[in-house]
Amino acid sequence: MTESGGVSAVTDDHALAADLAGTAGRILLGVREEVGFADSRVLKDTGDLRSHEYLMAALAERCPGDAILSEEGRASVTDARAETPTANTADEVRLQADRVWIVDPLDGTREFSEEGRRDWAVHVALWEKGRLTAGAVALPAQGRTLVTGPDGAIVADVTGTEPLRVTEPAVGLLRIAVSRTRPPAFVRRLAEVLDVNVELVPIGSAGAKISAVLLGEVDAYVHAGGQYEWDSAAPVAVALAAGAHASRIDGTEAVYNRKDPRLPDILVCHPVSASTLLTGIRDVSDALPE
Known part of the structure; x- marks a missing residue:
């Protein structure tokens, strides 16, 4: 090798x-x-x-x-x-x-x-x-x-x-990675309901977004616009190894190697932010994509 x-x-x-x-x-x-x-x-x-x-x-x-x-x-x-x-x-x-x-x-x-x-x-x-x-x-x-x-x-x-190792976000601020071409409306709604200042940071690929979380360039990646297993499997594997929280946006485990490879949503962040983000996502669930 x-x-x-x-x-x-x-x-x-x-x-x-x-x-x-x-x-x-x-x-x-x-x-x-x-x-x-x-x-x-x-x-x-x-x-x-x-x-x-x-x-x-x-x-x-x-x-x-x-x-x-x-x-x-x-x-x-x-x-x-x-x-x-x-x-x-x-x-x-x-x-x-x-x-x-x-x-x-x-x-x-x-x-x-x-x-x-x-x-x-x-x-x-x-x-x-x-x-x-x-x-x-x-x-x-x-x-x-x-x-x-x-x-x-x-x-x-x-x-x-x-x-x-994923780093803890600064107090009172969350930088959330979003699509640079199609920022989801629900993330904007999420930013409005969170009890912290939120900065939406446009980044390209899903792998680049999750990598940015792990490298401390942003604090979270929230996505609900449709993806497949190959979009998140490797980044999630690294995120979990780096001590990050990684789950579906309802808090359940992201499961891989299924017959249908669609895995439409993902949340990656520092564990201290997970509860805040999951609660906020539930609060704006009516704005989630179908």
Whole structure:
């Protein structure tokens, strides 16, 4: 195993997730240089495809017995253990598997296609027997990878690694990450009912938003506008390892590796903010998207 973003080359699932996400990120940076930004659709499609094909092939080679669920593997469904896999493991196989890799080859295609934007990511998560056990979120344009580990979480860059632990928000202020293009109305309503000052901070991809919480750049991410398991699996794995609260917006556990991969809402924050945010969300539940 090679090194990726400062993560030591050791043969465990945490390091494998980091290596895969980091390598896919470097592929995407290369696509940006090769294709350029003149045609955003070509850039998005090329990035999605190359990252997906790399991840599917690498997982088939390194973990041939594991199932795979990728955002870009939905068009057709085959056994991911095929010689040149491009599609997801068949549902009937995946749902019986003990180990399932849940990946988003390019989270934030809009931001990826805009020159100078750094808020896009690659997600690689491992689900085992009912829970997330490893995950990595590569932020290629930022030169960082957030990774689970046996003793918590770390953030890695070219200089090395540091422990990653979610930080408590300042008293009387909550900075909440929201979509930069479609800020949900219910989060604006939430900001009005909370008994603290709220700053809405626009950020691109879901992975970049949750990473911003863990890196102390914002205090919370609240989303109810529709997502899938690959949008949150890796960031939630890292968030939990970093001591963050991560749940559905009704406070229940986010459950992965289901037949229907839709997982439309998520809350990630420091545990001290969870009760306040969950109560506020209940207060504005009439404004939640259908």
